């Protein structure tokens with residue numbers, strides 16, 4: 001049974017889906033404290049959070065059984081994704097499920113501040129009537145500067161275009177085509193946007209680059225009476241600088257949903273009538289929470305069951321069809337990877353994983369990770385998985401090259417060749433193909449041509465190419481009660497290899513007996 005800890009509120013229907021899983025028990029601990037979570041996280045295979053729980057190194061160190069952290073939402077700045085990767089923990093968010101709600105809240109803040117809705121509301125409810133003190137601005141024919149033209153930024157663009165706004169966007173990481181599609185003038189620099197915008201809204205993630213991306217200097221460059229909106233993350237606008245801008249009258253209004261510290265009950269910004277703020281409710285709609293909940297539990301269930309986690313942020317993402325093409329290779333290369341350390345000892349200098357033919361045109365990053373998982377498995381056992389294998393390889397100074405060659409390897413349409421070079425310069429290579437019926441076949445080892453469908457228990461025999469060896473191998477294994485399923489021989493000059501598939505584990509004493517035969521140089525048992 002897997003145990004899932006739900007640490008922040010998610011939609012009831014999503015909880016029902018989780019609870020209906022026969023192999024999962026779910027503990028609902030909404031609002032759990034930091035201390036409590038650190039105390040109990042060791043018991044859980046999965047954790048579901050929103051934006052409050054900090055998933056950092058300390059938590060991941062304690063969560064020894066954790067396989068997946070599901071972020072019921074979009075921003076992942078509360079999760080140390082790099083550490084999660086180091087710990088082999090999948091991090092999956094629900095990127096498309098609350099974007100409309102976040103966009104609509106940003107627009108609400110923009111319009112509410114432009115028209116003084118909240119002060120007018122308070123004034124009227126206090127029993128007074130005045131209109132002259134609530135003169136606002138139209139947005140029509142004004143310039144809206146959008147920082148970050150991703151999912152939410154582009155939704156804002158489309159909607160505000162319909163209000164008749166002129167759009168300019170700053171986002172150095174997207175194509176020109178995207179600016180065109182959303183009818184946004186492209187700002188080559190942030191300054192360019194700052195200088196011309198009447199309204200500025202930000203929709204970037206919080207990163208080291210976007211932290212305080214708007215501060216004193218940037219506000220200085222803005223137009224007088226600029227109106228600002230932040231429904232992205234607290235801290236991307238420097239609150240102290242915004243407060244100073246409001247104080248001086250440079251900034252006409254600030255609408256914000258996200259705070260430098262969350263939760264909180266006071267801020268110098270709250271003193272301004274022209275500030276409208278909400279307690280991080282961008283995703284707090286029935287629709288968004290239903291979508292987010294369903295999506296996050298789907299990812300967590302898939303992650304626990306070893307199935308593809310479509311929205312994993314620390315795994316390569318790909319469509320179902322692409323995945324179907326590479327799927328057979330994922331397990332196969334893991335087995336090929338397992339061979340090296342079973343026949344050789346010592347540090348590895350570098351590894352080349354070479355894709356030949358059609359497979360070289362696919363997105364193969366997950367095959368790379370899987371191979372490395374197999375390679376390190378004999379040494380690291382459960383510590384290594386798809387998520388952390390390449391990081392662990394780097395830490396062990398294994399130089400890994402994933403190489404793609406569209407040409408064919410001999411006549412095979414799709415081939416994976418692995419070359420490993422050990423510390424002493426000694427080389428090992430193995431070539432595999434996926435045959436008909438998804439057969440996993442080794443077609444070459446150390447340049448010896450061979451053709452073996454791999455199985456769980458195998459023996460690799462290196463011998464002199466002289467008469468009598470095959471017979472004696474058969475005889476000795478017979479005496480040792482080892483049943484041979486198949487036997488294949490590869491020859492090169494005066495030496496040969498034999499790759500045998502056998503029914504059971506072969507014991508050390510049987511291997512010794514084989515090695516006592518003078519024409520046999522080395523025998524290795526392979527467990528795949």
Ligand SMILES: NC(=O)C1=CN([C@@H]2O[C@H](COP(=O)(O)OP(=O)(O)OC[C@H]3O[C@@H](n4cnc5c(N)ncnc54)[C@H](O)[C@@H]3O)[C@@H](O)[C@H]2O)C=CC1
Nearest residue numbers: 074075102148149150151152171173204205231232282283
């Ligand atoms: N208030 C709320 O409740 C919610 C807030 N959010 C926040 O909104 C953010 C954006 O969400 P999406 O649009 O879905 O993300 P996204 O990843 O689709 O778009 C972000 C865009 O920002 C751009 N960007 C990154 N660094 C930049 C920089 N230094 N300068 C300019 N642009 C930069 C990226 O290129 C990308 O196009 C999330 O990361 C999250 O923090 C999301 C949902 C709800």
Ligand SMILES: O=C(O)C(=O)COP(=O)(O)O
Nearest residue numbers: 050051072073074075283
């Ligand atoms: O999805 C996001 O990035 C949000 O900011 C929403 O956060 P929440 O899940 O409401 O705590």
